[in-house]
Amino acid sequence: METNFYEVQKFDISREKKSQSSMPTRHYHNGYEVFYMVSGDICYFIEDKAYQVVGGSLLLIDINKIHKLVNSSGETFERITLVFKREFLEDLFPNNKTLDLLSTFTRDCHLLRFNGSEQNFIEKLFNKMVSEFTKQPPGYEFYLKTLMFELLIYIYRHQEAMPPAITEEISVVNKKIFEIVDYLNRYYDQRHSIRDIANRFYISPSYFCKTFRDSTGFTFTEYLNNVRIKEARALLINTVFKVAKIAENVGFDNMTHFGRVFKEITGLSPLKYRQTYKIESP
Structure with missing residues (x-):
């Protein structure tokens, strides 16, 4: 090789x-x-x-x-x-x-x-x-x-x-999780539930939850929210879309929920994040 x-x-x-x-x-x-x-x-x-x-x-x-x-x-x-x-x-x-x-x-x-x-x-x-x-x-x-x-x-x-390290190598099992992660990165704007994903990829919901966290370090909800908020951050920075439109584009159907999740992840409200970025931009 x-x-x-x-x-x-x-x-x-x-x-x-x-x-x-x-x-x-x-x-x-x-x-x-x-x-x-x-x-x-x-x-x-x-x-x-x-x-x-x-x-x-x-x-x-x-x-x-x-x-x-x-x-x-x-x-x-x-x-x-x-x-x-x-x-x-x-x-x-x-x-x-x-x-x-x-x-x-x-x-x-x-x-x-x-x-x-x-x-x-x-x-x-x-x-x-x-x-x-x-x-x-x-x-x-x-x-x-x-x-x-x-x-x-x-x-x-x-x-x-960090706690004592556990093995990080990819196993046959978490290759299935790898496929799910790829799916979520492409279709983050759609509605997803643990049961829907488990059914789509032929894995039990409880086993999926455990294996997903072991493989990615995130719960299913945490990971999906992180992907959505990362896309929202890019839209806030690079477009003039209203916050409600951005929330809808990344998969949130509730503005209050979007605002709460956004602040939990970034420490700022969506509007404050947009204003802060523009201030920091060279």
Whole structure:
């Protein structure tokens, strides 16, 4: 099986919507990689393990680890890829052994999942990095290092708070869940119930609920709401649609419910979110 080596830059970050990987073969490189899934679902192989990566999930890939992304459904996904070398951050790290932030890449738990408010926080960090790296205003490299340090501390603390790791490899069972996740990402605007999904995919409702949470880190309702609110956030930012129209477009038939779920996930009301984004836009 072909495996390629790539020399990486000291720092590189990109955010793209894709339907296939730009690196279709197994590969490795001499930099640390942070892969964050904004939306969609793919399968990611690191060495001999396979991970199901859904929206709101983050993968940590250590130096020289062989990896490959597989998108068997062919559906569009959006991802943020950050690659960097240790030398980029050398002058920021404390000169002691009590806080090695890069140790997050060598732990057994490569896959991290974030809830709605955590996703909102971490995506803001990534968006600032992408903007700085793309536009390169005065002092951008210093600011990038500051943002990187904040990101790594956040990841480090998130790992520290996690319960003992359970296996994250894809099994025959959760490949069924992988199909369901793909279905929800495409038809999030329709009405769905646990029983309807269970019947459609020939799985018992109770078994579906347990397996879905084990595989994705979310309950069925949490995951569906996260997908819908992520789409709503994009519409609030990129269109002039009224909030009621956006709620309808992403699958909510009740404005009060939409507003409550939106605030639970983002910490802001839909209108406040739109206003805040416009204020923060460069």
